[in-house]
Structures are given as structure tokens and as C-alpha cells.
Amino acid sequence: MKLLVTGGAGFIGSNFIHLVLAERPGWEVVNLDKLTYAGNLANLKHVEGDRRYTFVKADICDAKAVAEAAAGCDVIVNFAAETHVDRSIMEPMAFLRTDMEGTFVLLETVREGTVGKLLQVSTDEVYGSILEGAANEGFPLRPSSPYAASKAGADLLCLSYWTTYRTPVVITRGANNIGPYQYPEKVVPLFATNALDGMPLPMYGDGMQVRDYTHVEDHCRGILLALDKGEPGEVYNIGAGNEMPNIEMARLLLVELGKPESLIEHVKDRPGHDRRYALDSSRLRGLGWEPRYDATKALAATVRWYAENRWWWEPIKSGELYRAYYRRQYEER
Ligand code: NAD
Ligand code: TYD
Numbered sequence: 001m002k003l004l005v006t007g008g009a010g011f012i013g014s015n016f017i018h019l020v021l022a023e024r025p026g027w028e029v030v031n032l033d034k035l036t037y038a039g040n041l042a043n044l045k046h047v048e049g050d051r052r053y054t055f056v057k058a059d060i061c062d063a064k065a066v067a068e069a070a071a072g073c074d075v076i077v078n079f080a081a082e083t084h085v086d087r088s089i090m091e092p093m094a095f096l097r098t099d100m101e102g103t104f105v106l107l108e109t110v111r112e113g114t115v116g117k118l119l120q121v122s123t124d125e126v127y128g129s130i131l132e133g134a135a136n137e138g139f140p141l142r143p144s145s146p147y148a149a150s151k152a153g154a155d156l157l158c159l160s161y162w163t164t165y166r167t168p169v170v171i172t173r174g175a176n177n178i179g180p181y182q183y184p185e186k187v188v189p190l191f192a193t194n195a196l197d198g199m200p201l202p203m204y205g206d207g208m209q210v211r212d213y214t215h216v217e218d219h220c221r222g223i224l225l226a227l228d229k230g231e232p233g234e235v236y237n238i239g240a241g242n243e244m245p246n247i248e249m250a251r252l253l254l255v256e257l258g259k260p261e262s263l264i265e266h267v268k269d270r271p272g273h274d275r276r277y278a279l280d281s282s283r284l285r286g287l288g289w290e291p292r293y294d295a296t297k298a299l300a301a302t303v304r305w306y307a308e309n310r311w312w313w314e315p316i317k318s319g320e321l322y323r324a325y326y327r328r329q330y331e332e333r
Contacts, residue, residue, distance in 0.1 A: 002028040004073040004115070006060050006106065007080030009033040011182040012121070012174075014043035016079065016220045021047055023224075028052045032069045033080065034059045037321055042312060043181040060102035066109050075117045075227065078106055084185050085125075085145045086329055089271060092146035099150035100157065107161045107169065117168040118158070119227050124175045124212070124239060124277045126152040134280040137173070137235040144272045155235070162233035170230035172223050175239030175279055178302045179216030184313050185325065188213070188299070191250055192306040193313050195259045202330055205269030207247030210276040214240040215293035215301070222281075222289050229287045236287075239279030242295035249299065256303045267333035 003020065007013045008031030017029055033039045035057055047053050058065035060080045070076060080102055082088065082095045103120065110118045127135040128142030141156070143149040161167035178188045191201045222238035230236055244252075250264050281289070293301065306313060316322055 001026065001075075002030070002073045004030045004032060004070050004076045006032045006076065006078045007039070009035060009039035009041055009043060010079060010083070011038070011043075011179075012177055012216055012219060013079035014181050015179060015216045016077065016223060017044060017047065017053070019217065019220045019224065021050055021052060030054050030056060030069055030073060032056045032058050032060065032066065036082070038083065038183045040181070040183075040316070061097060061105055063105050063108065066105055067113060070109050070113060070115050073115055075119060076106055076110065076115055077119045077121065077223065077227065078103065079121050081151070083147065085147045086185070086270065088145050088147035088150070090328070095146050095150040099147070100153045103154035103157060107157060107167060110169070111161065111165050111167045117170065117232070119223065119230070120154065120158045120169060120171045121223060122155050122171050122173045123148065123151050124173050124237070124279050125274065126155055126173060127277070129274040130276055130278045134278040135237070136280040137237055137283060144274050159233065168232040170226050170232060171235040172226050173235060173237050173279070174219045174222070175212035175214040175277060177216045177219050178213050178298055180302070180305045180309070181312065182216075184317055184322075187246065188249070188253070188302055189306055189313065191253055192257070192303045193317060195254055195257050195263055196307060196310075198259075199263070200265040201250055201263050202267045202333060203246060203250060203264050204267060204273060207250065207264075207266065208245045208275075209273060210243050210245050210278070211249070212239045212277060212279060213242045213244055213249060213295055213298055214238070214291065215298035218291040218293055222284055225284065225287055225289050236284045237279040237281045238284055238289070239281050240291035240293065240298070241281070242293070242298055243278060244295050252296065252299055253303050256300050257307065267330070
């Protein structure tokens with residue numbers, strides 16, 4: 001089996017590559033990544049020397065580069081995307097381009113070439129805010145942010161390719177992931193690294209927004225299972241059910257690091273902020289998926305990783321690119 005993993009230098013993609021190389025000895029991985037601000041080859045330094053792994057720097061919107069990288073591959077697993085809701089509110093264009101047009105290029109690559117399948121990694125955010133109960137795969141798509149709307153558009157395009165051309169595509173929709181190598185703009189690594197430096201944790205609004213903080217390893221195992229056993233044209237939700245309001249997540253994180261609760265600072269809310277996400281993942285559980293991390297274990301393991309791996313995040317947070325973003329996002333809040 002040879003995989004073309006797109007966006008493999010990001011958070012979830014790099015964790016997925018680690019998992020595949022560790023648990024599937026006969027498999028090869030080609031990682032195609034544009035290396036945007038969120039792509040970081042340091043995430044993969046432990047597999048650099050592995051002969052089953054190769055890296056190609058390219059954009060998924062570049063059909064020629066994708067076709068070249070895909071030659072000889074059995075499947076494409078697409079992680080490449082612009083992923084941060086706050087950035088999509090500031091500048092939506094890049095989201096439309098990568099998340100929708102990029103997915104279109106991958107679908108065309110599968111439709112026209114010899115690759116057997118596309119696994120499209122999507123998100124629970126396509127369902128919008130779920131105030132009660134949990135969304136199953138048949139729920140309507142009601143995305144709130146330009147990020148979520150771009151991902152929903154890509155999902156619909158994938159399903160249309162199955163309906164129209166029988167292009168084999170499997171979609172997974174994951175909950176909020178936490179774990180190693182997550183760019184410190186997302187809430188858990190942002191709060192953990194700020195706390196480690198004694199800086200305030202900017203809590204949007206009242207902090208009562210609920211997220212299902214699923215460990216990235218559980219998410220990646222779910223994606224691997226959907227790749228092995230998922231039906232073409234089907235969608236599989238992947239959420240551990242680790243529901244928690246942000247304020248509680250922040251308190252637990254601070255206790256874990258031995259830092260004071262006074263670091264929490266309530267700031268202006270995010271526009272269009274989804275109050276709650278919740279997934280019904282019984283379809284994937286029916287294939288044998290079972291999360292290994294509950295909320296407390298996922299959060300504790302994640303926070304510990306950031307405490308022990310300053311080498312990874314300090315260069316990011318001290319760089320001008322990150323600092324400019326931080327000022328723009330938080331200075332006026
Ligand atoms: P990330 O932002 O950490 O990484 C994205 C990666 O894609 C980066 O390496 C970046 O360089 C690359 N990339 C961006 N544009 C590209 C392009 N045009 N061509 C090639 N590469 C490009 O994102 P992540 O958190 O690892 O998310 C991966 C996927 O999982 C995304 O599709 C996202 O929508 C989905 N997802 C994320 C979460 C989450 O909690 N982070 C939850 C569910 C689903
Ligand atoms: P985030 O990690 O951006 O993921 P998403 O918006 O995709 O769920 O945010 C997770 C939650 O944390 C969300 O409810 C917004 C909140 N949040 C804050 O309170 N402060 C912050 O600085 C950030 C980035 C997020």
C-alpha cells in the first residue's frame with residue numbers, strides 16, 4: 001500500500017504519518033505539503049530517515065504536481081487545508097481556494113488517474129452549532145464560519161463525485177483534536193504555552209462553548225479504520241465524546257501545569273461563535289473504533305507534551321509571523 005498524504009506536515013497529518021509508519025510496516029507514504037505557516041517539517045523529524053517516507057513540497061491546487069506525486073499511489077488521504085476559524089474570519093479567500101479548489105483537484109486526480117480512492121478529512125464544524133443531542137452523518141450542513149463553509153463545500157463536492165462519476169471517496173468528520181504538534185493558534189496549545197510562559201489565556205466570551213476534545217491519536221486511528229473498512233460514498237463521524245466547556249478545559253489545564261486560575265482573561269467573543277459541537281460516532285464505532293483517551297487523559301497528556309517540548313513551540317511563538325498574527329488577533333480584544 002502506498003499513500004499520498006496531503007497536508008502531512010501539519011498537526012493531524014504528521015500524527016497520522018507517525019501512526020501509519022509505526023503500525024503498517026509494509027506501507028509507504030508520500031507527503032505532499034505546501035508548507036504554509038502551519039506546515040512544519042520538525043513534526044516529522046523522527047521519520048525523516050525512514051526509507052518508506054518521502055516529502056514533496058507542492059500545492060494541492062497544482063494539478064500537475066499532484067498527478068506526479070500520486071503516480072503509483074493507491075489512495076490519497078487529504079489533510080491539506082486552511083484550518084483556523086479566526087483566520088477565516090480575517091481572510092476567507094485562502095480557505096475557499098485550498099479547502100474547496102484543492103479538494104476538487106484531488107477528486108479530479110482520482111477520477112482521471114490510477115489512484116483507487118480519496119479519503120477526505122473533514123470536520124464536525126460542517127454541522128454548525130448543535131445545541132442538543134449529537135449530529136449523525138445525515139444531519140443537515142449548517143456551517144457558521146468561512147472555514148466550516150469551505151469544508152462543507154468540499155464535502156458536498158466529494159459526495160457529488162461519488163453520485164455522478166462513482167469516484168470512490170470516503171469522508172471522515174472529526175471533532176476538535178488535541179495532542180502533539182498542534183500549531184499554537186488553536187485553543188489548547190495556545191493556552192498551554194501561554195500558561196507555561198505566565199501569559200494570560202484569552203477566553204472568548206463567557207467560555208461556556210462546548211467542544212469534544214478528542215485526542216489526535218484516536219482521530220488518526222479512526223481515519224485509518226475508515227480507510228480500511230469505510231464504504232465509498234459514506235461519511236464517518238469521529239468524536240470521542242469528550243465534551244467540555246472551554247472554561248473547564250482551561251481550569252483543568254492550569255491545574256495540570258500548577259498555574260493560577262487568575263491567568264484566565266475573558267475577552268471579546270468570536271463573531272458567529274458556535275456554542276456547541278457534538279458528534280454521534282456510532283457508525284465508526286460499529287466498524288470497531290473505540291477512543292483510548294477520555295477528556296482528562298487527553299488534556300493531561302497534551303499539556304504535558306507542550307511542557308516537555310519547548311524546542312518545538314518556542315521557535316514558532318518567537319517568530320515575527322506568529323507575533324504579528326497574535327497582535328492582530330488579540331491586541332484589540
Ligand atoms: P494544520 O493547519 O495543522 O495543517 C494543515 C497542513 O496543510 C499544513 O501542513 C499546511 O502546510 C498544509 N497546506 C495548507 N494549504 C495547502 C495547500 N494548498 N497545498 C498543500 N498543503 C497545504 O491542520 P490540522 O489541524 O492538521 O487539520 C488537518 C485536516 O483535518 C484539515 O482538513 C482540517 O479541516 C481537518 N480537521 C481538523 C481538526 C482539528 O481539530 N484540528 C478537526 C477535524 C478535522
Ligand atoms: P479553536 O481551537 O480555534 O477551534 P474551533 O474554533 O475550530 O472549535 O477554538 C476552540 C474553542 O476555544 C472555541 O470555542 C473558541 C475558543 N477559543 C478561545 O476561547 N480563545 C482563543 O484564543 C481561541 C483560539 C479559541
